Amino acid sequence: MLIGEVARRSGVSSRMLRHYESLGLVRPTGRTVGGYREYRPEDIRRIFQVEALRSLGLSLRQVGQALEDPGFEPAALIGELIRWTQDRLRREQELLERLRAVDASGPAGWPEVLRIVELLHGLGSADAGRRQQAVLSGDDVPVPVEVLAGAVLAEADPIVAGALRWALARAGGDGVAELAAGVVSPDAAVRRRAVVALGEMPGDEVLAVLADALGDAEMSVRGPAALALGARGVVGAVPVLVGMVVAGVNDVEASEVLGRLALDEGRAKRIMGALAGELAAHAQDPPVRIRLVQALAEMPGTVAEGLLEELAGDGDRMVAMFAETLLRRSS
Known part of the structure; x- marks a missing residue:
């Protein structure tokens, strides 16, 4: 042939x-x-x-x-080809995401394209200072909320994360859907970042997502969700808030939120019942009981007066003294 x-x-x-x-x-x-x-x-x-x-x-x-x-021997070469192909696909996926981000920003010309690319490079930097600078210097570029939300979920540095959440709030889009995906991540750190960001966002759309997070296995996730929901008057956050007091995890913040919730009479009864139940359940655990009494100090008006009077006669002298002090202060 x-x-x-x-x-x-x-x-x-x-x-x-x-x-x-x-x-x-x-x-x-x-x-x-x-x-x-x-x-x-x-x-x-x-x-x-x-x-x-x-x-x-x-x-x-x-x-x-x-x-x-x-x-x-083909095995070693095939393995090398697999790794090379995976790396190439990763680079191409990053390129695709970058192109989508540029497209979503609606650039009017090449200067805007170059600016958004520069911003994306900054957000992808290994240096936290450069990432923060990229966020704070991006006022002249409409950054898609998808980009900001993704950066929020990935950001481990607390200072940069705060700047990203601030930028997300100012971006003109809520990003709730993107952050909601982070709430179901297998990584607890990502779930926590998503919950913290959602807790700082306005509107009722976030409530259902935060409510789902109340059942998270990690206190680091359900705690911020409870603080955010409690601050918005959601009584369903009470069990987690009381649990935070018991565990000593952000117990001061949890007590303050419980105090604000207790301004409503119906909520106050539920909160007092939960605190009283934990005091009884931890009769042999003085540090927990002290934290619970400190939570009672945040209750408005005379809401906690009856329980404090009981605790003034408690067998634990520290608990009794603390309760007496609070009663004198409120009289």
Whole structure:
């Protein structure tokens, strides 16, 4: 079979077939009377073998090595190709996300495109100071909320995270959907960042997402959700807030929120019942009981007076003294 016919049937151009021949990959084993190259069945088979290996990402040098060396071990090379391909896909995914971010910003011209790309590079920096600078210097560029929300979920530095949440609040879009995805992340740190950011966002849309976070297995996640919901008057946050007091996790903040919730009489009864129950349940744990009495100090008016009077006669002298002090202060 002559080279033109081989090219037509195999899909490999005549030019590429000559290149293969120059590299010694595929040499036609025959010649016609007129001296033209003639490919035999084994040559055609060799062409398809070369193309098959190229389709896996092997270079022509690697293809030649694989076909000529009978002791060639494919496993190591295939593993290397897998890692190279994964890295290439990661880079291409990053490029796709960058292009989408530029497109979503609606640039009016190339200066705006260059500015948003510069901002994205800054947000991706390993240096926290540069990331913060990128956030704070982006006022002249409309940054898509998807970009800001993604950066919020990924940011471990608390200062930079605060700047990102501030920028997200000013971005003109709420980003709730993007942050809500972070609330169900398998990574507790990501879930916490999502909850903290949602807690700083206005509107009722965030309430349902924060309410779901109250059931999180990690106190570092459900605690911020309870603080945010309690500050908005959601009584469902009470059990977690009381649990924070018991555990000593942001117990001062939790007590303050419980005090604000207790301004409503119905909520006050529920809160007092929860605090009284924990005091009874931790009768042998003085540090927990002291924190619970401190929470009673945040209750408005005479809401906690009856329970404080009981505690003034408590067997634990420290608890009793603290309760007496609070009663004198309120009288």
